[in-house]
Amino acid sequence: MNDCTFIIFGASGDLFKRKLFPSLYALIVQKKVSNFALIGAAFDETDMKTLIEHSREFIKEDIDEKIWQQINNCAYYQQLDFNNKDSYLSFKVRIEAIEKKQKLSGNRMFYLAAAADFFCIITECLAISGVAQKKNTQEAPWHRLVYEKPFGHDLASAQAINSCIKKYFNEVQIYRIDHYLTKEIVGNIALVRFTNCVFEPLWNNRYIDNVQIVLSESIGIENRGAYYDRYGAVCDVVQNHMLELIALIAMEAPQMLTGEYVREQRAQVLKKVSVVDGIYGQYDGYLQEAHVNSQSMTETFAAIMLHINNHRWSGVPFYLKTGKYLKKKETHITIKFKQVDCLLKVCPRDSNYLTISIDPESGFSLTLNVKKPGIAQEVMPVNMDFCHSCLFESFPPEAYEVLLDDIIRGEHSVSVRFDEIEDTWTVVDEIRRKQFSLYTYQKEADGPKELEDFNKKHGVRWLL
């Protein structure tokens, strides 16, 4: 039986309200968790019933009030100063009492939905107090620690957290979260690459011209000014989501398509990334946002050109583009294939490309040349589409739902290994060192108009 004590650090925060609790609720409704206790911990003076109630509006399906009540009966709140080592001792006593009362076997998931500055102290306190114990195996009762992004703010801080973790726990107990890795369509990337004979032979610099990864948002920073102004677009989405997508696209074939093998290959390829060039943007009005420094140079837009220095990818540019307040909300990867020798009098306008759409629709689309109807020797581009989201009877499971389920089952492929996260920060530090120019752009534009110069300089043609 999958029983579990969920211990959420930062339970009074946005993540718990919007994502964690709704996902937990879904897992309980689907009986993916048999028996459980939910223990929220935070600085605030509040109670669990209130926190859970705030989550109600973020649950898509009709709420089963009986289950809601059942959850409330198993929910506890612990007011906790994360920095106060002593307070963990009484917390330990309370957790044990709750587990006894709820007849739980002692599987514990510690979810650190807190700022990265607290990761080390929480980790240390959990270990010293004995709330979480170092274990060598995945066997029950297991203790697993989950670290929400961002995992530090540069390589040094990530390394500091990692050494703190290493001191007290085994890597097998650790889940560094990138919820992008739990998206169905992202999970699909490696499966599609390695289970189809028609893609893998083409997946190299002989046939691929360039790779484009775009993560555009139509919204601004909303009420996250304090967080965002410290991190910026590069730390907010490039370091984690976009570099992980690159790793999945570019990695070598793992021995098996499971947890540790996939993580190993992702880590290997990230070590080969080098930064070529980039350009930053900041949307007009950003400096007036709440909790933003009025002279801030934080980027809300970034276009970056990377190389991967190995045999497979030598000479193939990887282009990243991301931003807030852009024209469209969309996330996709485009694999642009090379042009073939032209055997026609009227040559094809374009070569093939494979688009992996992630948001808002998810699916694959292959752009091919076919005969122009009624004309003997001309082709036109058409799409062969596969809509992944259409496969689901209703909506696909939320990323956090899959993530919690994976952690309960001890599946590691959706989490990021210690060296993998350090490798991504190494790339980010290299990006930072290059100090790309920052330009203002209008909301609902495609980014700063200076992007055109960047495109011209590198011969970039954004496909979508």
Add this chain to the structure above:
Amino acid sequence: MNDCTFIIFGASGDLFKRKLFPSLYALIVQKKVSNFALIGAAFDETDMKTLIEHSREFIKEDIDEKIWQQINNCAYYQQLDFNNKDSYLSFKVRIEAIEKKQKLSGNRMFYLAAAADFFCIITECLAISGVAQKKNTQEAPWHRLVYEKPFGHDLASAQAINSCIKKYFNEVQIYRIDHYLTKEIVGNIALVRFTNCVFEPLWNNRYIDNVQIVLSESIGIENRGAYYDRYGAVCDVVQNHMLELIALIAMEAPQMLTGEYVREQRAQVLKKVSVVDGIYGQYDGYLQEAHVNSQSMTETFAAIMLHINNHRWSGVPFYLKTGKYLKKKETHITIKFKQVDCLLKVCPRDSNYLTISIDPESGFSLTLNVKKPGIAQEVMPVNMDFCHSCLFESFPPEAYEVLLDDIIRGEHSVSVRFDEIEDTWTVVDEIRRKQFSLYTYQKEADGPKELEDFNKKHGVRWLL
């Protein structure tokens, strides 16, 4: 201006009524022929107005009576004994008079919609009488000779016709018709192969497991007993349509994707075909059909396994299957790719395949493995589709419409070169020599039940 005198041998036959006249009508409506005369020639005592009128029911669109009248004004009938050399002399005088009256420049298309037994004598008489003149160029006024299928009944008879043609005309004037080659989707095969980087690198025995070509008909031989019983399925569709499809699938890249280059590559690959095995069927009730020998051993069904003996295709079986009175009417080509190394605990059920559908729908479909929704490490097959017929605003042009238009424009890629046709007959003669066993099958079956043994013996799994 594309003016043309159409001279149709066998104008009282089915082909003129069902295909040639409706296509001619369409070309005239679309103003693809500016000025013209239509001269029908046959043994029968009839007139052109009557023959044209019989065609009315085979025209899909609403008839423009003004154009209908205009055609009647330019239509002439010549009663002609094809074997009587002298009669061609008066025919010549008449053609010249008609061209003068209709102010035509003397471009002449001679369409031999007659039995192959007459091909040689008609060719000879046209030449000797001077009705058709030997020309070295495609320049106007051009004289072009069109030979409807079947072009002979074996290699020897095809060679005899070819030497007759060669004696009097240049190959540039000659069109040996396979109307399959004019189908939009068939024309698409070479274009799709050679203008898309994602296919050509995979198009060989390293990645392709086998190729299947299926041409199933749900109808019987209808009122063609005399013809069909002499020819059978192998001559009726394998010699021409199916071997031409194989040539298009298997040929090497031509220098350019135009007429002579494509024909050269088709011819080259046909010379490498060898016959491995086969099985015949005859539908229950065939022996009772009108004009069929009551002890006939003619096949109405054939499944044949071929090899292509070159570097690209060594070890890749090509399977053909065709028949009358089968369960479904469908024509398609399936390229089955090889299985990849399995990196999953639950291996993919099947490898990829590309299906080129020709009839009744036309299009491409690529069967891929994608992630099973909600399950981390399993895949399921899905289709990425492209519907070619959907590109047309209304219905695609009839094969014969494209064909006549191509001949007027002097485009040769849709016609079959003298050696190409001899190569296909060489394959057919090899098939005949092997004397495959003939089994009876029930109407609306998938063929004789003994096909199972053939499949088992060679490990064939028909995909569609």
